[in-house]
Amino acid sequence: MRVLVVEDETRLANVVRRGLELEGFVVVTAATGEDGLWRATEEAFDVIVCDIMLPGINGYEIVRALRAKQIWTPILMLTAKDGEYDQADAFDLGADDYLVKPFSFVVLVARLRALVRRGAPARPVLLTAGDLSLDPARRRVMRGNEEVDLTPREFGVLEFLLRNPDTALTKGEILRNVWDAHYVGDENIVEVYVGYLRRKIDAPFGAHTIDTVRGVGYRLTTAPPNSPNSPEG
Known part of the structure; x- marks a missing residue:
């Protein structure tokens, strides 16, 4: 799950980022209102954490602008302001939650x-491909009636593939959405984690879910293995 943290206190932003990453989130941070609004508009996130008091435009204005653009990503306001009217203003503008x-x-x-479980409009609660299912909110993966135990990074790769079914995704796209937008390591780390996934979600069940697309990257297929529409692995 991708979360945008818009917070100008560097120490707090770093603490929140590190903590959320340990929980399996992919975290992008922004230190100003303008940067936060730009990222929230141009990139896809599952949830946004936004401070109210920010350099440039404030958190209220970010919420107002996003809702005016019909961007319905859930927003949690994180702020030192705890007055009833402050909370009411945030909710009236379109925020979904408030934490002091x-x-x-x-x-x-x-x-x-x-907030992710509640989701934005049209976002599926459960991601599926055949008898494989992934619950983003409960962080649970099932193959048929059997639960599959994944690490946070494996879970992130599988979730991104399931959100883009039957689509050839490059290693770079997977890195930007599961690792970090600024990741500078070897792209072949994606190949390593796809291998881990295949050994966990496919091999024990005699299944074939993730195709290698030569010269491109990987594709999660939703067609049954023997279907005419099933791509070659």
Whole structure:
């Protein structure tokens, strides 16, 4: 799951980023209102954490602008302002939740998962391909009636593939959406994790879910293995 954290306090932003990454989130940070609004408009996120008091445009204006553009990504306002009218203003503008600093990190994670579970319009709660299913909110993967245990990174790769079924995705696209927008390591790390996934979600079940697209990257296929529409692996 991708989360945008718009927070100008560098120390707090880094703490939140590191903590969320340990929980399996892919985190992008922005330190100004303008940068936060631009990223929220140009990139896809599952949830946004946004401070109210920001350099440039404030959090209220970010919410107002996003909703005016009909961008319905769930937004949690994170702020030191705890007045009733401050909260009411945030909700009236289109925010989905509100958390006051200092806050419990456990509560922050729980609320973010609840927002993702509730989802934006048209976002499927359960991602499926045949008898393979992934629940983003509960972080649960099932193959038929059997649960499959994945690491946070494996889960992220599979989720991204399931959100883009029957689509050839480059290693770069997978890296930007599952690792980090600024990742500078070897792209072949994607190949390593696809191998891990195949050994966990396919091999034990005699299944074939992830195709290698030569010269491009990988594709998660939703067609049955013997279907005429099933691509060659």
